[in-house]
Amino acid sequence: LMIGRPYGIPNRRALHDEFLYTHRMGRSSKPLSDSNSNLSFSFSFGMKKVLAIVVLAILLSVVLSSLITYVLTRQPRTFNPETDREDSIPDVSDTSGPSAEALRLPSSLYPENYRLQVKVYLPGYGAKIDKAHNLTADVDLTIRMGVVQSTSEIVLNSKELIYTDQSFSVERKVKSGELSALSFTGFKVEKELEKVTINTDRLNVGDTIYLKIKYSARILDILGGLYVNTYKDAAGNTKLLAMTQMEPTDARRMVPCFDEPSYKATWDVTVEHPEGTVALSNGLETGTIPTSAGWQLTTFKQTPKMSSYLLAIVVGDISKTEKTNENGVLVRVWARHETVADTAYALEAGAKVLAKYDEYFGIKFPLEKMDMVACPDFSAGAMENWGLVTYRETDLLYNAETYGMNEKQRVATVVAHELAHQWFGNLVTMGWWDDLWLNEGFATLVEYDGTDIISDKNYHMEEDFVRDAQDTAFNHDALPTSQPCSFKIDKAIEVAEAFNAISYDKGGSVLRMIRSVLGPAVFQEGLKVYLEKHKYGNAAAADLWAALQVAADNHKIQGPRNAPLNLHHFASQWTTQMGFPVVIAKRLNSSFVEFSQMRYKSTSATQERLKYRNPEFGFKWDIPLTLTRGEGDIVEKFWVDRDHPLVLPLPANEFFVMNIDSFGFYRTHYEDGGWKRIGKALEENHKRFSTRTRARLISDAFAMAQIGKLSYGDLFDMVKEYIKKEDDTLPLNIFNNEYNVIVSYLASEPTGVDLNTFKRGLLRPQYDVVDKAQLVSFFSDDTLFWTNVKTNTVIKEMCSAKDPGCVADEFKDYQDNFLTLCNGTGLMSSECSKVAAPLRMRTYCDGVKYSTPGAYEVVQDLLIKEKNQMEGRALLKALTCTTDIAQLKRQIRGSYRSQLFPFRTLLVSLDPKQSLVRSQDLGTLFSYVSANQLARPFLFDFLFEQWDKIYERLKEDNSILSSVVKGCVNMKSMQQIHQLVTWRNAHAETKSMHAFSEKIATAYKLIDWNRDYGQQVSDYFSKQK
Template identity: 40%
Template sequence: MGPDMHFNRLQDSVHPVVAVSSGDGKYQSVAFSRKVLLIIGGVFLAILFFSILITYLATKSANAPPPPAPTETVPPSQQHKFPTTIEPGGPDEEGQITTASMPATPTTSGENDTETGNQSVSTEPTAKELRLPTSLLPISYNLRLKVYLPGYGATFATDKNFTFEGDLKIRFLCANDTDKIMLNSIKLNLSDNPQSYSIKKSNAVDAKEISVVSTNVSEKLQMVIFQLSDMLTTGEEYEFHLTYSGPISSEVLSGLYLSSYVAADGQTSSYVAADGQTRYLAVTQMEPTDARRMVPCFDEPSMKATWAVTIVHPVGSTALSNGIENQEPVPVSDQPEWLESSFKETLKMSSYLLAVVVSDFDKREGKTKSGTRFRIWARKEAQHQTEYALTSGITALEYFEQFYGIPFPLEKQDMIAIPDFEAGAMENWGLVTYREKYLLYDPKEYALSEKRRVAVVVAHELAHQWFGNLVTMKWWDDLWLNEGFATFMEYLGTNEISNGTFRMEDYFVIDAFAGAMAKDQRATSHPLFVPIEKSNEINEVFDSISYDKGGTVLRMMDHLVGREPFRRGLNLYLSKFNYSNADHLDLWAALSEEVPESVTDWNGERLDLTNFAASWTEQMGYPVVEVTRVDDSKVQLKQKRFKLDENALEKERFRNPVHGYKWDIPIWHQVDGQDRPMKWLQTDATIDVKTSELLVINPGAYGFYRVNYDNATWEKIANQLKNDHKLIPLGSRAQLLDDAFSLAEANQLSYQQALALTAYLDKEDELLPWANAFSNLAKIKSYFEDEPAYEYVQIYMKRLLEPLYNKLNWNNIPTDYTNDSRAFEDSLQSSILAMYCNLGIYECKATAAELFRTGFMDACNSSNATASSCSKVPLSVRKLVYCKGIEHGGEREWNFVFDMYKKERFQLEQSRLMAALTCSSSRWVLTRLLDMTLEEKDIRKQDAASLFTYVGASDAAGPIIWDYMQSNWKKIYSTYKNTKSLLKYVVAASTNLKAEHNVKQFERFIQDNANVTSQFSIFEIQLEKARSNVKWMNTHFQSLAEWFKMVTSKTV
């Protein structure tokens, strides 16, 4: 284990200086004489000679038969991981999490063969190449899995450590004559002995056994091809029996992989077991294409089958799978150290939903009204945090049964908190897996916004049990059907969980709606329905478009046709395609059957949702509705695509969509606060409204579009906000601010007009408008930092925030986080304090730093204390206070937080501490922190994305992290190439560039590393953002700087 990272700097010396560990976690500098250096040089030359000799001998033997595929006999020391991507309270209030799986993109030819720089990389196979033939269709799997986990009651040879053995029987139907069986498989040890396999007809008593002539493994295509001695006959069912083995992976968090929580030795940033021992668990993550890492199978969503699973596991461990257990675990005959747990055969389901967990976890149990057994599993010491998940889960499951009108089809539902998990959660049917902090909850450790996030993730995953599990998309090009619907339904489910107190209908506007608009206004977006052309694009579609835009478009449809007809249409869809697969056209057909006669289209005919939905799902982007006054009694509406940078180019296949970037737009509107009948906008439309009346389009923000009014109307809206803002609906107030600032950024409205809307905010006491104001003002602020004109921006924003800051100040922070109805109020207060402190206002920073000293450092001075148990800093501002304590402090404060980070046993508090560590302004410290992510010392691999994101969120640290990525790219890529969703976040955090010379560097970087960068859309996304930043500086900076100077020079 490496030394602790502290602030101690290396001292300059006339001799070369090397940093070494003193054994107590400190760095010491050692000066070397010339004599010592000569000795070292001689040793180096000797090592170089022997390394050349070894390389020669290795090359000479390269053509020898390869040894058997190695198994992972020893887990990487102290590589104890728990994952996070962008944390709540990071760059955004809640951050952006992905609550379904985002595992690593399949490698093209093994997992360690890709290099960076100018070396060659295997061509990424096309999606078509990766598809299995449809000549064989699976019916059922019978899987017996033996899992070798050390540390329990079984003893076995060390070469079995962290491996598994599978005994598999697949029953399938032959749909077309073939003499091959093709299955998906990756990194599994399959025998090349044909006698290891058997194939026979399923229903014949004396069926002739067909033999395997040869096996061919294609790592590039992730397939194994079994050549048969005889032809399989159309219409016949066969059973294929094989055995195999594989590693419980510690390299990737997919397939069957290793997780752990670790002894309290003070040396690792990991979880502390109550009895002081390391505990290992094996857990699965299969979506989208990783079931093949644990079992050779037909690993495509449309190839559904049943699974009968039996797990052989060490005494002292518990095994879980999708089905309910057939009986209590029984000892294996002649192997009393092993238990056999068998599970009831699942319903017909896609392979990506298969789940297995072997652990020593405890459970909390309940039951739904309809009799479904419900259990929450977690580490023993976290059991006190499982009650909320149980009550929330039961409430959500009962609600969805009623909403969908279809009983939950399983006998049990398990949810389990995993220490190491790359995604937010995964909806495996009957066994949902979560990151710990998105399932566990303790009112002593979670603020209300964090409690709400737990409820949202639980609701999202349980919504999937019908939409995604019962009915599944045919292929990944319709992933948004799964994720968009779960996003839409999570708000309804969370509303039920909180009995309405979380106000999820309002929250949607600043969460999914805002996220979708921010992503889809760029040229690097994509349509909801997006044909998958390359294998890596499967993982690329797990993004804000599939989740947030999908949910937002469905919310618009729900509002258009009405909740009850919409619900009936979903029931029809789920009933018609249960245990099967469907696409978006099937959904539109079902929903259209339930559209009321009163809901008509632009031609006055009953609305056909297939026609309406096409323009919203089959092309990227969204419209801006332009409002222009025609005369004293009416205004004219026109539409065009809203694009943040008109010069940015889409991918060629998206540039000329069949709908021509035109949409069928439902225009909901109010005049003087009164709802008017909805109108349709295709090419143009008019609305009767007098000049004396106030027109607001899209109240409630149900339509997925922006609105740009003429100057007179914008002025009227600004005046109305100042005079009586509550005449304008809450959602509209929020969206007006976001529209105005986005239009200004796109150079379609002046920033002065956008900023004029903020003048009323001293009267605003609701979170939604402030949240959109915060995000847009923070963006402006980021352009001015390190510029002389920043002082005027600071003065302007201080005046804007000061009234509410004085009202919601440090003296009024709540300490009781059990009243859910305060969720918006608490979020508003913590956001105001954060924004005010981040402006650099001394009073705010000093108050936070003092609270850090008294409420954290003084309160936690015991050597055995953990932050989650001793910190007295209020939960809603804890992350802010920890950060300001580091900013305001020095070496002592940083070391204190780092030590507390390493000792912390609960994931949420640990993430707060990690965020604080990145608040240092020291280049050396930040560089060392980033080094630690690559070394996987103290910072878990899955925390790398969060740490990079925290560093990258600081404008001051932007150049540091960009320099770091350039200097360490080969090592970054080598570390994260097998967990590519983490690599995506690392790249995004490292390339928030605003200076033109940095953008040119980035362009060269992409070109120089094209063999890698061409495989990831994140590089195109970040380059578009960087170019937009440069354009903003050239277009807006000077005029806005002069405006801020002018308005702040006036007497207040």
Template identity: 30%
Template sequence: MGKGFFISKTVGVVGIVLGVGAVSTIIALSVVYSQEKAKNLEVSPTKPPTTTTTSTGAPATTEPSNEQWHKYRLPDTLLPESYEVTLWPRLEKDATSGLYIFTGGSEVTFRCVKETDLILIHSNKLNFTKGANGHLATLTGLDGSSPPAITQSWLEVRTQFLVVKLDGNLKADQRYVLHTQFTGELADDLGGFYRSVYMEDGVEKVVATTQMQPTDARKAFPCFDEPAMKAIFNITLIHPRDRVALSNMEEIAAKNITIDGIEVTETKFAPTPRMSTYLLAFIVSDYTSIGMMAGDVQIRIFARRKAIAAGQGEYALNVTGPILKYFERYYSAPYPLKKSDQIALPDFNAGAMENWGLITYRETALLYDPAFSSNANKERIATIIGHELAHMWFGNLVTLKWWNDLWLNEGFASYVEYLGADDAEPSWGVKDLIVLGDVHRVFAVDALASSHPLSSKEEEIQRPEQISELFDAISYSKGASVLRMLSSFLTEEVFVQGLSTYLNTFAYNNTVYTDLWDHLQAAVEKTGSTNKLPPNSRVHDVMNRWVLQMGFPVVSIDATTGSLSQQHFLLDPDSVVDRPSEFNYEWFVPITWQKSGTQGTAFWLLDKTATNNDLKVTGDQWVLANLNVTGFYRVKYDDANYAKLLNQLTIDHTVIPVINRAQLIDDAFNLARAKHVLTTLALDMTKYLKAETEYMPWESALDNLDFFYLMFDRSEIYGLLQAYIKGQVEPLFNYYQTMTEMWTKVPDGHTDQYNQVNALRMACSTGISACTQLVQTWYKAWMANPANNPIHPNLRSTVYCSAIAAGGVQEWDHGWKMFQSATIATEADKLRSSLACASQPWLLNRYLEYTLNATLIRKQDATSTIVYIANNVVGQPLAWDFMRANWAYIFNEYGGGSFSFSNLINGVTKRFSTEFELQQLQQFKKDNAHVGFGSGTLAVEQSIERTQANIKWLKENKDNVEKWLKQFSP
């Protein structure tokens, strides 16, 4: 702790307790008031307020001004060095107010960089106890200095600051300590210091836990809540004696004390390294754990007692050590802490959070039980653990200075998560799946005129909701895709060498993304690899074109002449791109290729057009570009080359690599939507699928045909589409029926298990009677004997959905009952999604209403449940009406900063394809402007743009699709 004035832990806590005892009702009510006031301010599109003086002399928020406390960013006058934070969460409701609360005390030691008479420190939804000086904080100096007196202190709600004005200046290079005591609500809003609730043996249990990223540490204690404001944190937790306390660092002392007659334990944790506030974590729970050592690092998995007893933490424990050691080798740097705790939470808004030394997860992302969990659940656990452990170095040890470069942090982890999982599970071949999971996924978003660059200007990202909006597919999946491309053309050896020097140079500090380019360039030069880059170019020259402008190119290749060209690929070529680009939407494109199965020499496309005679073909030869889709671009060919590729697929599709078979399908469908090729060419790409048994091409085809379902499942063409897909999938269904000996065995291959699910899902959905009878038999057997589920975990989502869709209220109610009693979250998730498959509107409407009740559908799952219902053609209009009718409630209850808002808006509107639906969407935007859309703001614009594109596509393609389907349907 810092020298100078401070209140000892025991005295400080007693003061907090006494303060709470005296004014608990007032504080509780003021917490609620401040929350509601904050909500109103956050969603009202008003100008920033200025400050006037109230009758008590305290500033009051009124009209706009340029005062520093009306800006969202901290001034460059103060730098924190260390914090002493004591927190006491109450795991029972306050008897008077009926709220869960926490109390706390904080001492932050900071250094003055520039003289100032103002202290700004972030605070949101905290209520402060006045000190002896009559103000919300107390200030003291260190090293014998005397600080100026505090003249005013107040909370600036809109910009989330505790403002402290002084009667003189703090001196440059002097150190000071700011002490505060405060109370907050331990709410169930999934942000800051919050509560998660679960039932065990009929008893309700409360977990006090945290989620700080990106701007919610300020909800737990006053802090300089920006990523560049790194400091050392000394955390102490007060908690019931029968509960476990955890934080980022290892416990160093615990003692039983009594405060106001309440018996508690005080647990102190070791000081953290220099770190950012958003990586802090502290948890009090009734959990237990399993653990092991990985070298000198202690690894522990924490979860509900019954989950640990059932062995659900074993898989995560077994893969964490190997993945951790893999990244130590990958980064050429040891893991910097003594422990790596991972904890599964019943209520958690994100998938997982990389808090240094104490990673938090949704239960579905950490707990595995082979009796309930599918191979997809298992893969998700391995890749998410890989993602979070990758952050221990890239993000935690070295942190980006500001959120505008979030893409590098999240994109990097999204790339190397596949490498870590592949090292732990080498038989899966999981590295290839990045093409489906990230590259193809984000192509769809980045092809919109409303997309955005990976890196924004710092001044464009100021408010918390703007920061939350960056947590999207562009930052994660495009970031992963372009970094994979970079690693590919530099080679992994050069990439990791530059990465290692970057991490070692900037350990415990902050960077901007170009610092990584500098170190990669140095690695290029050190290894003599300048030939990996375009002539006279640096890493910066190549990558800035992919980072600073949105979108990606389509590369057109004429194999008869060897000519190439590139242009900005837009899903709707008529859309207007109003975002300027200093590179005029041109890219340096790494072209990899093969000719009739023989690989050629890679080269760079640096201009709008070029010619490479090596690409010329004769006779039956064909050209295939972007091998294994390592480049972030689409490829279009001339008609003759397409005809040869289609012929090759028909004769022997295995000559073309599996990933590129998936690419040919995905590119063709999206090029057709963008009017680069005929829609019938894209459909022609699916004809060979009768002979295809590999997962990636099938998954690519089904993903793209899903668009046809969205456009046609309310029209007369639906029957033709169903008949065609049925004819294509029936051989795959029979293939797996034989392989699995009438569905009694599980395929050996990881992706074979995935494709078995595709075969079953599509066979049932297209009406293959053998499939329908199979799933109904299984489901009815389960209904007759709920304790003995005969359905393999891999197949449960498909079987549940198909049986509930074909059934009625009895099937639905059985699924709901099993959902309520599920003891592992992965099984609950399968049931929760499948319940949305019902065919009866009243069941779906009832289910929608359940999302408003957190005792039925957890808050973390509410928005995804609405999307599941919207995926159902029967449920889509119901979900749209429901979302519109309840938008203000959903927005305020689930938080405008929720990362799931963009998924909700896009998910509910993705079927929109009529002028009437477009008008409704535009009206929805207008009607709720006063409420706001938070992190879903951009998603509203994307949905409007996508709807307009869908309307055009239908008008231009409906007749041709119908004609083609009539020709090729059985």
């Protein structure tokens, strides 16, 4: 599963850099002009006057936005932050609801095969469907199962399925091979435990049992189980598509089954569907025949032995492109007819990387075909169903007119991630959800290799890993709300919560470190041992370590304490306890340096959950330390023992840096003036360090300042001359990401103006030489990808720092290439806009922010017409950038009505039928609104006011609900924390939601940072004046 971004996890894909851009900016206090409120846009002033007003507004907004935000968001502190703090991270085991253990199935039976025939009543096509059957499915299911413990009960997972006493029949296979009927004495549905129990005669060990069930299921309007997608075709007609999303525990919504990953079985699927639709499933279709009037039946080849969460069905009016890859696998990409032309890039990417994975893993892809489907409504980013991978449209389709280079990279990355799962996750599956990180961490690691294959290494994925996965993991794992990669699941909610940055990004980062310790070839050798031994079965982390141990022993890999590397002992330190170390280099005397460790925590305001506080390894790690000395490029390797510091002979005049190329999952700190020496070295010749090493130095320096190990004055002095000379994409991105955190902390303070001024000065040399014309004309050229990303970053950051020239150019682009060309034409924005795709999101956003009220209406009406989801995302973002907060409130509350479209509102959460926003994009919407700092106080209140309705609408989709919570809750005062904790105590359903705990911990971190370091930053800039 690829988590949709920024849905829940702060997005680690370059695709969403635009979100961060608006999050870091202050907001203008008013539109540029109040004139021209009608929709004609025959502007009465000339372009020079427009630009003059824009520049004036920018200068005014530097002061006014900070003052307004300060007044709106700052609360008087009447609570003592040291004595009034709440325990912000309740143990999930103390919350209501059944335990995870209670939801487990008994171990007396196991499935061998499911024979599944589904009749899908999808309206709007060739079949006549009565009201009673509309959006339902009739299912005929036979499960063949074995008996390992004698029992008279068959217990299956089942949720919201409709049975009668005539639904069930049970048969036993006798010695002759014939089936003998067993008595059926009743069934019981346990709603809370999501189980159905069928009572029958005694089943004996060794028996083969056939359970036949006929039942009905609803085609749901939530994004799980068998559910419906709605979209408009080219003629404006409403079309429906039915599809499944089963992971983690939604197969039981369509099929009563052994819905746990360890219960693997084959599936024989047949789908009856209306004429005019195509049916797809995991296996290759063997034929489609007509049945009755308006109906047809499609049969599929049997699947390999697999877990229930990988079952997939799609029914809809869709088209495909296809090709056979070099290893003979048929690869097809499916989409609605209007977008099928946008499938070409994903088709080439999928065919190419699937063949290369065959070679890398040493096991051929076991199915004859690989289908990839672009779905209009999809909660996650994508899902790795074996042979039938489903995606969000924005993560599979690619259109050079509306997708920038980052979005194109995103498509390649998601395809590479999901196809890696076909081996690591599908062929070999974790035994239970506590080892989810094995699936997702490995797919995260390999997606970077796969994307390099797709792009012929033009996307620089080794560099991107440092910014994208590793730093994301560091940021999350430094909080008390983190968790180990592998952890005991106590409550059912923790299964859904496990799909997070720790499972994905930390998991991938730890595996990358292990690969660097073993070497790529030895690591690959161990993976082949692992996959071959456990194919079509299940495995735990210990099984992976055992396979890698075989390869390590074959090559005599050394570990700490001068002993052969013990993979299980080494890797378990990084996967069974939360957190990570910082290696501290301290000079003992003129000849020796000591390397010790401490756990890095970005805040100590709150404690970890109780079950994580006392890990076996005591928050200490065996650390694979790498370093280079002086001007040399020889990488030396050592072990920092978890129990003892490392002491090395390093003369006082010998310069050194640690964690070369950022392969280690640890931060570094240099005492005794070490950071100043690094700053001087970077200023004199930053090229002496690789780009990844420079990026790690910058990130670690900011991290040390955050916990008081390095003063902010020394930090700013360290980078102020060097950054002006930095010309590589990765270090610039890392610097801007880290610096923007400080800007966000002080956005409502007068120091925010100084921070922007300082930032403009650092980036001015790069901004003056960037080739914007190349970016605009050749952003789809992969060979220019890295350069274009740098250009885009520099322009974005200069505009975010409110450089008058940058924003004036941006506003002119908005006027000339968007507003003038699209207003009143009747065309969709994706058809009329000439703003270059990489620039659209922020250009539209700032255009609305600085424009007239009439412009807002135009953008809204363009959003209503738009069918391209990527363009729609940019338009949606623009609407949330308005400085008219009263208008935004009306729309969020659902009371706003456009004159042209009186029945459409902006928000979908409370009534999906009256909305411009798809269910899948709710988290994105709240992320966008939250980026507008003037809207944050309103969002905070909105959550309290509308919680019952929000929860009722989204409680079945933890990812989207968590994203909405994170968008609404942005606190910066003890009063707000107290208000939230008090409210939360009165709403039991929120106690188990990790999103609230994370936002409370983040708020404490912000409050403490402002208390401890805010004045330090302010004093630094005061001295510069």
